[in-house]
Amino acid sequence: MAAYTTIDDPSAYFQATTYTGAGANTVVTNGGNSDLKPDLLWIKNRTAGYAHFVVDSSRNISYAQNSSNAPYLETNSNAAENNNQNWMQSVNTDGFTTGISEHTNCNSGSAYVAWQWKVNGGTTTSLSSNINSVCQVNQDAGISIVTYSCTGGGNGQAVQHGLGLVPQVIITKNRTDTSYSDWITYHHSIGYTNFLKLNTNVAQAGSSPYNGGAPTNLTYNVSIDLVETKDYVSYVFAPIQGYSKFGSYIGNGSGTSDGTFDGPFVYTGFKPAWLMIKRSSYSAGDGWTMYDNARPPRAGSTTYSNYIDNKIGADSTAAAQGAVYDAVDFLSNGFKIRTGRAGTNASGSTYIYMAFAENPFVTSTGTPTTAR
Numbered sequence: 001m002a003a004y005t006t007i008d009d010p011s012a013y014f015q016a017t018t019y020t021g022a023g024a025n026t027v028v029t030n031g032g033n034s035d036l037k038p039d040l041l042w043i044k045n046r047t048a049g050y051a052h053f054v055v056d057s058s059r060n061i062s063y064a065q066n067s068s069n070a071p072y073l074e075t076n077s078n079a080a081e082n083n084n085q086n087w088m089q090s091v092n093t094d095g096f097t098t099g100i101s102e103h104t105n106c107n108s109g110s111a112y113v114a115w116q117w118k119v120n121g122g123t124t125t126s127l128s129s130n131i132n133s134v135c136q137v138n139q140d141a142g143i144s145i146v147t148y149s150c151t152g153g154g155n156g157q158a159v160q161h162g163l164g165l166v167p168q169v170i171i172t173k174n175r176t177d178t179s180y181s182d183w184i185t186y187h188h189s190i191g192y193t194n195f196l197k198l199n200t201n202v203a204q205a206g207s208s209p210y211n212g213g214a215p216t217n218l219t220y221n222v223s224i225d226l227v228e229t230k231d232y233v234s235y236v237f238a239p240i241q242g243y244s245k246f247g248s249y250i251g252n253g254s255g256t257s258d259g260t261f262d263g264p265f266v267y268t269g270f271k272p273a274w275l276m277i278k279r280s281s282y283s284a285g286d287g288w289t290m291y292d293n294a295r296p297p298r299a300g301s302t303t304y305s306n307y308i309d310n311k312i313g314a315d316s317t318a319a320a321q322g323a324v325y326d327a328v329d330f331l332s333n334g335f336k337i338r339t340g341r342a343g344t345n346a347s348g349s350t351y352i353y354m355a356f357a358e359n360p361f362v363t364s365t366g367t368p369t370t371a372r
Contacts, residue, residue: 004269004362005242006140009033013118013141013243014356016274016294017095021045021110024100025089028114035094038116039136040145040235042075043103044312046295046320047110052076053103055088057122058136058145059175059233063099064090065122072103073173073233075198075314078181080174113295113312113320115274119143127160129219131227135162142238149231155223156212165238167215168246169354171198172222176230184225186210187352189248190280192221196352199315201285242270242360246353248280253340253347261327263337263345270357272330276314279343281350286343288314289326293358307338332368333361 007013011032019028030036039057044050051074060066063085070088071081087104089097096114098105105112119138124147127133133148144161161167168188174181183198186208190196192215195208212221226232239245245268254262273293279286295310309327310320326345327338335355337345344351362368 004366005240005360005364007240007243007357007360008363008365010243010270010273010357010359011036013138013143014273015116016292017114017116018046018294019105019112019114021105021107021112023108024086024098024106026098026105027092027095028098028105029092029095030116036116036118037093037121038091038096039119039122040117040143041088041091041096042115044113045103045107045110046113046310046312048107048319049317050102050107051317052314053087053101056145056233057091057119058124058134058147061122062088062090062096071175072101073175075183076317078178078183078199080177080181113292115292117141117143119145125162127162129160130157131159131222133159133161135160137162139164140240142240142244144234144236146234146236147232148234150227150229152229153227156221157223157227158212158219158221159234160219161215161234161236163236163238164217166217167220167236167238169237170210170215170220170234172209172226172232172234174225174228174230174232180225180228180230182225184209186215186220187246187280189246189350189352196278196280198288201287201315203282203285204280237354242362243357245269245355248350248352251337251345251347251349251351253345261338261340261345263339265331265334265336266353267334268355268357269333269361270355271332271359271361272335272355273358274356275328275330275335276354277344278352279346279349280352282342282346287316289343290314291328291330293330295320309338311343330358332359
């Protein structure tokens with residue numbers, strides 16, 4: 001087989017890790033093939049209905065990085081940054097040490113999942129455009145954390161992202177207050193004139209705050225909500241063959257009561273480690289459904305060896321839900337929908353997705369991977 005990817009070990013750039021709450025200052029160590037010190041860290045209590053917790057090293061990821069300010073955001077909310085300095089004590093060479101928040105490890109006995117991306121250790125570069133930005137970039141992994149401050153302005157103002165690649169997903173959050181403060185989400189499958197909100201279950205809408213023009217390998221354009229006089233953070237992603245993919249599929253509604261669901265197969269070119277799906281086309285809306293390879297399949301589920309039904313909603317505080325809920329198979333070269341439910345497989349509906357790899361389908365040396 002021909003060489004396929006530049007990333008043979010995706011765990012060097014992304015890992016999903018589960019742990020059990022044991023109070024504050026608990027060390028969580030990753031289990032991937034490579035050590036990973038996170039630059040973007042997203043935690044959810046999967047036992048109870050607590051908010052999501054998102055920190056990054058461009059905004060002072062931990063108390064150890066900056067003892068006066070370690071702010072977090074919540075994907076299920078339009079709330080501004082919470083600047084309490086004790087929520088995350090430190091990030092470590094292969095994991096992190098939690099703080100005192102119920103979001104991370106305060107509730108002893110609760111189960112948590114942490115999704116972690118490596119960028120470049122917090123080193124940032126200032127870039128000039130219509131709006132000046134500060135970027136932390138990993139071009140190899142196709143990720144950039146962009147912060148900028150705005151003083152108002154008209155439509156179509158350019159922000160540099162530093163990737164050198166054309167982004168396919170951009171998620172921007174106002175950090176300052178709750179006015180114009182949804183998680184404004186661009187996905188290339190719905191086009192730059194439409195947008196979604198990560199913190200809500202509503203369908204795509206027009207008049208996008210990104211509608212000044214399509215993203216380029218240098219910039220993305222912001223307008224309306226994203227040029228108010230506030231501070232912003234954007235998480236910007238470009239696809240990397242064999243490591244990440246951002247696309248769409250059409251649901252077929254196939255589902256039976258005996259578990260032999262035959263939903264769409266979606267080719268990614270890798271075995272997924274993390275997957276987020278959103279029904280984009282339906283006006284009533286369905287939430288952002290997330291799966292990962294760290295949370296085990298439902299107990300007693302033997303129909304499919306790769307069956308994963310412990311979903312979490314990015315827009316919801318709810319605990320992980322399994323059994324009757326939307327399910328997928330993680331396969332060696334993509335994923336297959338195993339439900340007829342509307343959240344991921346309503347007939348004729350369009351769904352967008354983001355996926356990151358556990359293993360490439362074919363490594364740079366031509367070695368194929370297999371599903372679990």
